[in-house]
Amino acid sequence: MKTSFLTFCLLWGSVIFCNAQTGISVSPPRVYFETAPGQTAVEKVSITNASKSTVLDLSISLADWAYNENGDNLILPADSLSNSFAKWVTISEGSYFSLKPEETRDLTINVNIPAIVDPKTTVYTALLFVTQMNPVDDVNAQGSQIKLSVRSGIKLYCRPTGLAKVKKLEITDLKFDSKEGGLALAFQNQGNVWTDGVIYTDLLNTGTGKSVKIEEAGFRTLPGDKRVVKIPLPKDLAKGNYTATIMMDFGSDSEMEAAELKFTYE
Secondary structure, three states: OOEEEEEEEOOOOOEEEEEOOEEEEEEOOEEEEEEOOOOEEEEEEEEEEOOOOOOEEEEEEEEEEEEOOOOOEEEEEOOOOOOEOHHHEEEOOOOEEEEOOOOEEEEEEEEEOOOOOOOOOOOEEEEEEEEEOOOEEEEOOOOOEEEEEEEEEEEEEEEEOOOOOOOOEEEEEEEEEOOOOEEEEEEEEOOOOOEEEEEEEEEEEOOOOOEEEEEEEEEEEOOOOEEEEEEEOOOOOOOEEEEEEEEEEOOOOOOOEEEEEEEEEO
């Protein structure tokens, strides 16, 4: 029987499992650092061996990450991006450790911000990986022997203090895609902080007066991000002329972003 090797990756979640034998719980999945240039910021994350029988040998490594236009995560080698701060990060407990079944250990993340930083960069990012080094034996759906391991990613954000925080999103386009049967909303983060929020969509059938609410969609962005969010329409939506109203709530004390589109659904 052929043996193959498989690493099971489920990033950004607080708990991941390969099977009953191996799993990692990470809390929190995102860590935010804010401190003045020349100072050190310290935060802790908890790593738990969720298995009841398997000892996990774990390693710590760093990488870079970014969002693409659709909001998916892109993973790159450490120090690849201009806003990477992977080189500023150290772990007090070292790069290797073991966890007994159901054991929890805190990791201390230190970020040493240089005294001089680029004033144009308002948000820095990095990615901390916790990777299982001792895969367990298992069998896949085809009956082949495999090696299973877990890998969890913790997103790190760093913002030097001293700058006023500006939350600003701008909708740049809203259109109806008849081929895909949905709306496409384009917007850009024009502020200087990481910004998340919720998109609310209402449809009004102008012929019947019937209103339809679309399931809300969440999003996260970094400064400068350009994003396209596809909003599917209900499969049982009646044909007719519609007005779509989009509202973006992103926690700004002064404004929300909105757009309106008239289209025909045939």
